[in-house]
Amino acid sequence: MIEDAKVDGQAGPTTSGTPDPDRQASLGRLVEQISEQASRLVRAEIALAKAELTEKATKSGIGIGLLVVALLILAYAVGVLLLAAVYGLGTVWPLWLSALVIGGFMLLVTIVLALVGVQLLKKATTKPESIDRVRDDIASIKEGMGR
Incomplete structure (x- = not known):
């Protein structure tokens, strides 16, 4: 023992x-x-x-x-x-003309920056493709488990 x-x-x-x-x-x-x-x-x-x-x-x-x-x-x-x-x-140039040119240039730069910013925001607010792929994967897994 x-x-x-x-x-x-x-x-x-x-x-x-x-x-x-x-x-x-x-x-x-x-x-x-x-x-x-x-x-x-x-x-x-x-x-x-x-x-x-x-x-x-x-x-x-x-x-x-x-x-x-x-x-x-x-x-x-x-x-x-x-x-x-x-x-x-x-x-x-006359002072009024120089102020007009500088102001116009600033306005042009502002418009270009705003347009680029809007385009970037549109791209950022769209739904990512990966979400659809994940949903498809989950649906496939559920379908596979159901068999």
Whole structure:
């Protein structure tokens, strides 16, 4: 018959083939400890993730604020540069004509950018072909499972 054997300090099966009760108790305790530690680890990871997200959100908010201020300054700078272009052309042409030419050029650039933007938006808002392919695949799988 099988004798009580100890492997690595653990009690082995008894002669009846049932596990040692001490070993079951310690195994249950180990499982309980693992469960506790796993839940503590998950809570700690969640807390760390929250802290990281808070820090990133703060930095992102500051970055966005700085970008808004930079864009506002850029808008004024473009206005000043356009005025300088009008005055520069005003040395060769009458001031009204130079303002008309610069304004017309700005209008032309605006129209071209708007048309390109509209075309890109139309392409972006159409339904992707992959959606139809996925629907076809799902229908094929359902049909295959039904047979």
